[in-house]
Amino acid sequence: KAGVTQTPRYLIKTRGQQVTLSCSPISGHRSVSWYQQTPGQGLQFLFEYFSETQRNKGNFPGRFSGRQFSNSRSEMNVSTLELGDSALYLCASSLARQGDYGYTFGSGTRLTVV
């Protein structure tokens, strides 16, 4: 059974650009959540999607957005990139909302902003 797939694995962008990251959940999982991990702040919750609707959002500026498609695949977008957006972005899928049956994490996308 395929795991959670995140693409791309690595990305280098310039300040001011925008970026789109993709997450394909485990087949049958309807919930996708996104997280940012930095050395200074550790892991932080970005947002959670279930059945194509954003259910929860973390304390991040509006430059961070996302969406979920009917096949449960999710994308997150960061506009007007800042140096501080350099981080490992992880997504996790779960069978139901709020990770009621646990989470399966992808390998992450490492974003470097220069």
Place this chain on the structure above:
Amino acid sequence: KNEVEQSPQNLTAQEGEFITINCSYSVGISALHWLQQHPGGGIVSLFMLSSGKKKHGRLIATINIQEKHSSLHITASHPRDSAVYICAVRVQLGRSGGGADGLTFGKGTHLIIQP
């Protein structure tokens, strides 16, 4: 103040030792998760707890809801257990303070098991 506190931050032990990692939280939660992260970034979900105790192989996780405390134990530790162990809580809806109902994470415990 971080809502989720882990201790110790760093732990080095010899192969075979019994390992305990602690997690304390200050808010009402609906569930607590223990995660393992290896170098390179991949995260594996070890346990999800809302009460009591769970065991999987050499790993044991306990939670005391009244004391807002959880522990992760590793018996007969092995060098392949070397990783960062992260505690995360799912805050009860409506009590998240900052408005986020997703997972809130501890800073992690860096564990090194020497052969």
